[in-house]
Amino acid sequence: MKKTLLILIAFIGLYSHAQTVNGKIIDAFGHPIENAYVLNTTSESHAHTNELGVFSIEKTTAENILKISALGYKKTTYTITNDTVLITLEADSFQLSEVIIQPKLSAMNVITKIDLETSPVNSTQEILRKVPGLFIGQHAGGGKAEQMFLRGFDVDHGTDVALSVDGIPVNMVSHAHGQGYSDLHFVIPETVDKIDFGKGTYYATKGDFNTAGYVDFKTKDKLENSSIGVEIGQFNTFRTIGLFDLLGKQKMQSAYLATEYIMTDGPFDSPQNFNRINILGKYSAVLDDNSTVSILGSRFSSKWDASGQIPQRLVDEGTISRFGSVDDTEGGNTSRTNFNVAINKSIDANTFLKANTFYSNYQFELYSNFTFFLEDPINGDQIRQKEDRNIYGINAELNNKHLYGETEVLYQVGVGVRNDQTKDTELSHTVNRNTTLEQIKLGDIDQSNMFTYLNTEITLGKLIINPAVRLDYFKFNYLDKLQVNYEPQTQDKVKISPKLNFIYSENNDLQFFVKSGMGFHSNDTRVVVANSGEEILPTAIGTDVGTIWKPFPKLIVNSALWYLYLQQEFVYVGDAGIVETSGKTKRMGLDLGLRYQLNDFLFFDFDGNYTHARSIDAPKGENYIPLAPAFTTTGGISLQNWKNFSGGIRYRYMDDRPANEDNSIVAKGYFVADCNLNYTYNKKIIFGISIQNLFNTKWNETQFATESRLQNEPAPVEEIHFTPGTPFYLKGMITYNF
Known part of the structure; x- marks a missing residue:
């Protein structure tokens, strides 16, 4: 004893x-x-x-x-x-006073966490709009990937923003429609749990396409409950959503199935006959050693007709309405199948490994007519862009935290590989989708990207120093099937991207940061081999100086001054099958954001973004960057859990912007407001209504300066061609939770 x-x-x-x-x-x-x-x-x-x-x-x-x-x-x-x-x-319940500004490079992610909690989403467009400063536009009624704008970039469909879902890359390299094409429509919005984003070139974990920024989406590991819902709206719109918990409220594992079906004709004079079906299944488990594992499978399929972009002159003359068309045989179909296995392996209290391996099969076919009868006065200028793609890849990262006396150092060492294989990537001149008049481009693409990076965070009291470096190796292979002889073309390139960031946290309510780094985006394989490997990976160099501040418990303010330089690059114009060059560019601007909780139920948010974007080599007055936004702002008020009511009203505004290099053609700005209101009955049934474009604003969602010719015109005309924004649009919904 x-x-x-x-x-x-x-x-x-x-x-x-x-x-x-x-x-x-x-x-x-x-x-x-x-x-x-x-x-x-x-x-x-x-x-x-x-x-x-x-x-x-x-x-x-x-x-x-x-x-x-x-x-x-x-x-x-x-x-x-x-x-x-x-x-x-x-x-x-969510309280802004609970927010801690974390001493880390990704501290801004608290903003998207707040926005998801206070204003849930139910469409893929709304998911992207949760990223502060990111604007989107749709010019195929929901069929094509959205056009994106961020920090003075017309990102097109993804050239300068890197997107991923659960570690699966979304951007398509050497895509039939354009480099970096990013179709997020395979994501069911109700399954999104977290949005990780960052602006600029400062993140060693991000590589290709991370120039203006990156956005990573994470799907839920578990459901709070099962539910089924139905939405019915104007323009013959119907949506049904089902979320099904498969294992019940088990402690250490979960599984669910999510399904979505959408159909609509849209507001256009020619019905778009759009439909999309989504299905996603996910299993997650927490192991005895604190490790986690998840397995995800999903399938997405969509098809649609489209009215295309229309010339302003026809609307001004009254020949067609804003929702009319010149060639209503446009449209397409696309599908994507994903498999992903992810594991976070705990090694000890200060070390863990995270990895995922993925496979995607992607199919795409798009019919467009941008110039009408400019090139072919008899048959018209319709084109078909088509591809069949397989993507394979793996990402792995080892995280280790170590103490050297009073100094804490975090190490992140990552490796990965991605391989894209496309068969019969095609650009053809067609008529009525049925007849092929000429094959302009046809070939097989095999592109690989292998990478490694070292990211360190050295904590010295209130200061974190974050030096990092990334190494990428690319291999480009192209087989041109329109050549008589079998002549595969090959190029390769190595890219080193250093980063250096400083984060100073005075306390949990005030943080300052200085970020700097080099990034890049890859060019289309067909560009790379056509230009003998020159400017394969044009460099982007950026810097941010800013702060995140909680002056009061229920107010968060974030601000940043930034600069971004982009080296000369070659651009593959998928719509025409040609290579164009653009010179060096510079962008500088200011970001400002506010998040404020008025009381237990009301939340206010505001984001404003100003950018000065110019070409460096062009003479003054001819150095505007087409479609680069100068000023954008978004904001709104959200209501949460007030006597079983929730909802909100939101706005977005984009100022006028140049549509060509000398600003002689202007893309008009717009102000659009949306609202929604939901009521929960007996904790199980939710009734809701939503209104898009509350004030029925006449606005142009996407706009381009395009030279076109109508069949009866003697000469081409260059002017704004646009896709009209949605008019007043009412939708009702009912959801049952069980």
């Missing part, structure tokens, strides 16, 4: 001098909570949970009290009794 007592006293004595406590924070279903804040009330040391919900807190001993908070969960305290702890947090 005496010996046992001595051993116990010795153990207590040893533990009382322990300086580090390891722990994990989970929700009620056993799933890890990322970015929870842990504070030792005695030593005032603090820590944050990683992607596995794991934390390690220094200067902590027995009987110390930990205070834990996380966005969307109730605050709690925990008294230390062991050197390893497990803490469960209870879900709670």
Whole structure:
């Protein structure tokens, strides 16, 4: 007995001098909570949970009290009794006062977390609009990928914004319609759990297309409940959504199935006969060693007719309405199948490995007519762009945190590979979708990207220094099937992209940052081989100086001054099958954002973005960058859980912008407001209405300066060609939760 007592006293004595406590924070279903804040009330040391919900807190001993908070969960305290702890947090209503500005490069992600909580989404367009400063436009009624605008870039369909979902890349390299083409319509919006974004070229984990920024979407690991819903709206619109929890409220594993079907004719004079079907299944599990694993499979299919872009002169003359068409045989079909396996493997309290491997099969066929009868006065200028693609890849990253005295260093070492193989990538001149008059381009593309990076975060008190470097290797292969002889063309290139960032956190309510780095976007394989490998990976160099600030508990202000230089590049114009060059460009601007909680139920948000964008080599007055937005702003007020009501009103505004290099043709700006209101009955049934374009504004969603000729015109005319924005559009919905 005496010996046992001595051993116990010795153990207590040893533990009382322990300086580090390891722990994990989970929700009620056993799933890890990322970015929870842990504070030792005695030593005032603090820590944050990683992607596995794991934390390690220094200067902590027995009987110390930990205070834990996380966005969307109730605050709690925990008294230390062991050197390893497990803490469960209870879900709670969202409070802006709970937001902690984390000392990390991705601290801005708290903004999208706030926006998702206060204003849920139910369309892929709304998902993209959750990224501050990102504008989108649709010019095929929901069929094609959206046109994007960010930081003075007309990103087209994805040339300068890198997009991914659960580690699966969305941007298509060497796409039939254009480089970086990014179709997010395979994402069911109700399954989105997290939006990670960053602007600029400062992130070692991001490579190709990350010039203006990146956006990573993460789907939910679990459902709070099962539900089925129906939406009915104007223009013969119908949508049904089903979310089905397959395993019930199990502690350590979950699985669900999500389905979506949409059909609509749109507001156009020629019905667009649009329909899309989505299905997604996901299984997730938390293993005994704190590791997590998930398996995802999805299938998306869509087809549509389109009225295309119409010339302003026909509308002004009254020949057609704003919703009319010149060639209503446009349209297309596309599909995508995805498989993804992801694992986060816990090695020890300070080390974990995360990896995913993916496969996608993607098919695309698009019919367009931008110039009408300019090239072919008899048959018209309709083109077909088509491809069949397989994508294979793997990403892996080792994370390790180490203490060197009082200095904490985080290491991230990543490797990965992506291979795209397309068969019979085609550009053809067609009539009525049925007859092929000429094959302009036809070939097989095989493009590979292998990469590695080292990212470090050195914490010196309140300052984090973040040096990083990324290395990319590209291999481009093209087989031109219109050549008589078998002559595969090959080029390769290595790209090194250094980064250096500084983050200074005065406290949990104030952070300053200085970011700098080099990035790039790849060019189309057909451009690369056509130009003998010159300017394969044009460089982008950027810098940001800014702050994130909570001057009051319920107000967050973020601001940044930034600059971005883009090296000369070659651009493949998929619509014409030709190579065009553009010179060096520079962009500089200001971002400002506000998030404010008026009371327990009302939330206000505002984002304003100003950009000065110019070509460097062109003479003054002829150096405008076509379609580069100068000023954009979005904002709104959201209502959450007030006597079973929720909803909000939102606006978006884009100023006039140049449509050509000398600003002689102007793309008109617009102001559009949307609103919605939902009522929850008996916690199970939700009734809702939504209105797009509340004030029935006449606006042009996408606009281009295009030279075209109608069949009866003696000469071509260059002017604005546009796709009209949606008019007043009312939609009702009902959802049943079970």
